């Protein structure tokens with residue numbers, strides 16, 4: 001056979017092999033009898049996402065609503081088989097009961113070299129457990145009680161500055177101040193402007209950024225070849241040197257006990273982090289270096305700042321839109337302040353109605369719209385056999401707006417958290433199980449304290465500059481209002 005014919009046959013065989021491979025991959029759900037929308041070759045069910053005109057979660061939205069009777073729905077994120085859960089029992093299995101089979105988030109958009117690559121958000125196994133258990137220390141009830149006066153001082157300082165409105169930028173600045181003081185033990189004011197400018201740079205959206213983030217998640221080898229990055233190198237350098245300076249400055253300072261930087265520095269000094277594996281009754285030691293310390297510090301800062309400020313802004317928006325809820329919350333706050341004579345821990349804990357308002361805001365606008373997991377071995381879920389590596393998605397936004405679980409689901413109705421039975425594994429703004437948000441209780445304390453201060457003194461209304469209804473940016477990681485029509489809440493002093 002001539003060489004040309006040989007090359008032709010080899011080429012043909014490769015094509016047949018590739019086609020067969022794709023056919024097998026794209027029949028994953030069909031073979032298992034899981035309902036799904038038939039995928040296109042290579043892009044799977046992701047074509048819609050490439051129009052960049054709707055939020056990513058709309059892809060899950062379509063799948064969620066396509067099969068309303070199903071407990072789970074299959075889809076293809078490009079060539080990755082993903083299972084979307086619609087049933088609370090299955091969600092409980094993945095997040096809690098069978099956590100050891102679904103412990104990690106799986107493919108993630110942080111490139112090796114990215115500051116977040118070694119954070120507990122992307123780490124798995126016992127190294128994740130070891131570091132996470134140390135990072136719980138700054139968030140214990142005892143410590144939250146201790147830092148409440150500092151949070152109160154920051155709120156008062158903010159109100160004394162005579163604010164006229166609430167915007168995402170203003171709330172970011174405030175949450176940065178509160179967080180850096182109470183969790184990093186530093187006063188950030190002198191570096192605040194530069195930090196926020198770089199931070200906004202990191203969050204800015206563009207199609208090229210989304211392509212890189214999607215590439216890093218689903219095509220890591222190709223992305224590595226193309227040198228795709230989660231954030232530009234100059235921002236990466238800035239954040240590393242910013243955090244390094246904080247870590248080094250605080251190395252010998254113990255003015256705040258048990259803040260996150262002190263905990264990270266203790267691990268850095270030892271160079272090791274220890275974990276006792278109860279199941280295997282085994283001690284394990286992991287290296288802990290500067291890279292790991294920077295990664296956790298950045299994760300805490302980023303995880304605290306963005307979802308918190310976005311939620312505070314949505315809470316202001318919801319209360320401005322619902323004067324009745326605003327008044328009820330204000331009456332409750334005034335009565336409690338009289339009862340306790342100030343912002344004590346007990347007083348903040350008893351703000352039940354304001355807490356319902358916050359819960360309802362998190363139901364309508366969960367900043368993270370979905371949770372993701374991956375199974376670490378071949379397994380079975382709800383009678384369906386799953387191969388190791390299958391991706392699982394819990395679509396929070398869809399579950400929170402499902403009329404099967406919430407009456408009149410698009411309406412802002414804080415009372416539902418007093419009157420209705422809320423299913424624990426349907427309402428999950430902070431998730432559940434061993435990977436549950438680390439800072440949820442800190443955030444709730446911060447939000448209640450801040451809004452009690454604001455509602456005590458101000459009436460909230462939507463500014464005339466904002467066009468209603470509220471719409472979201474199509475391509476951000478967190479659920480963010482349109483940049484060209486930001487949320488602006490007018491503050492009117494109450495006499």
Ligand code: HEM
Nearest residue numbers: 120121303304307308311368429430431435437438439443
């Ligand atoms: C409105 C505020 C917040 C919301 C809605 C929120 C929500 C979430 C969600 C949904 C997750 C993913 C959990 C999972 O995959 O099961 C998460 C993880 C995490 N959050 Fe939050 N969060 C908030 C504020 C905070 C704050 C204030 C901090 C810290 C100071 C924080 C630190 C973290 C960390 C470290 C993780 C990773 C946990 C792990 O993988 O072990 N979050 N958060």
